Amino acid sequence: MWNMVNQQISSALHSDFEFTDKKQLASHNKEKLYKICDDKHAYLVKVDRLTALERFEAQAHSLDLLTRDSDFMIGDTITIGSSLDFSFMVLEWLDTQQSTPNWHDCGTLLAKMHQRHEQEMFGLEHDNYIQQLLQPNQWHKKWETFFAEDRIGWQLQLLAEKGIMLVNIDEFVTLIKTLLPHHVQPSLLHGHFWSGNIAFNQDKPCLFNPACYYGDSEVDIAMAELYTPLPEAFYSGYNTVKPAKQERTLKKAIYQLYPLLLSANLFAGDYLYQAKQRIQEILK
Structure with a gap:
């Protein structure tokens, strides 16, 4: 080889x-x-x-x-x-050794990317992957339909095929469609945005392992907040360009359910429990 x-x-x-x-x-x-x-x-x-x-x-x-x-x-x-x-x-090869993390610029660059609205549909022209799991990206006109079906519903179906039924899939997907915002502008998303896929070359922010698609910019932020929290400087940089929306607790819970279901499918264990708990929170 x-x-x-x-x-x-x-x-x-x-x-x-x-x-x-x-x-x-x-x-x-x-x-x-x-x-x-x-x-x-x-x-x-x-x-x-x-x-x-x-x-x-x-x-x-x-x-x-x-x-x-x-x-x-x-x-x-x-x-x-x-x-x-x-x-x-x-x-x-990007040399990320001996680098100074510039989290403020990282936030600024992500916000600028999210501000570009050059696509009118949600999804992508082809499917991609997060680790070994297929991520379907069929084009949709409605954000709530895309995320409910191609993100939440897809992951729940993969679990069901393993004999793990966390919730009635059809009913839950319908609920997600009603809970998500219906007026969202498509932004290019990294798709697997968390600290493990961010590094710095000297002080320049670098991104790795993307699984891009067009969707709500808050998905990237919600995923990052689920794992190791990013430094405050990141949010300061992001908010100088694209101020974060308020009152998004339920939306964030829904967006974070997706990586929890991904991890449940990949690793099982405690992620199954966390995913089930998150589903119960959304159902309340």
Whole structure:
């Protein structure tokens, strides 16, 4: 496989490349991350099963969207390919060591991206993935329909197929449609926005692992607040450009149910309990 990686990088660069150093960085489920380099170039290589090829291609498209429509630092996709047993994705290496986190600018850049309203529909022209889970993105004219069906309903159905029925799916999806706002402008979303997918190159904010689509900008914020809270400087920067709306407690609860259901499908355990508790909160 690594010969194939060298060959495809060489083809993309239009010059010979052969790495002289390879270091494994981490593993996430079946996906392994490597840093490879020669004396001139360094790259991040994601390696997974052959079936991950479509996921890598979808992620590359999301990275292209962020590059086009935001001022975040985004690593270029160098090449995507496969061998007999594995698929791989080669990305520009962004050095995030010895960096100074500039959370204010991170918030400002996200708000500016969210302020762009160049799409009239909700969804995306193709499906993508969060980790190994498919994220359907059928185009919808109504935000409440898209989020209720393609986000909440989809995840509940995946759990039901495993024999885990948290709620009557049809009734709950109908309820979500009535509870969500009906007048939302589509914004480009990162789609998996939390501290683990944010880093800094010197003081420049970088984003990783997107699963983009067009939706309510508050989805990105709600997801970030569910996990490790972002520093106050992030919200200060965001609010200078796009002041956060007030009285969004129920909406935030609904938006945070989606990543809880994602985690329940991926990892089960305590996430199932948290998802069930969140559903009960919404039903009250």
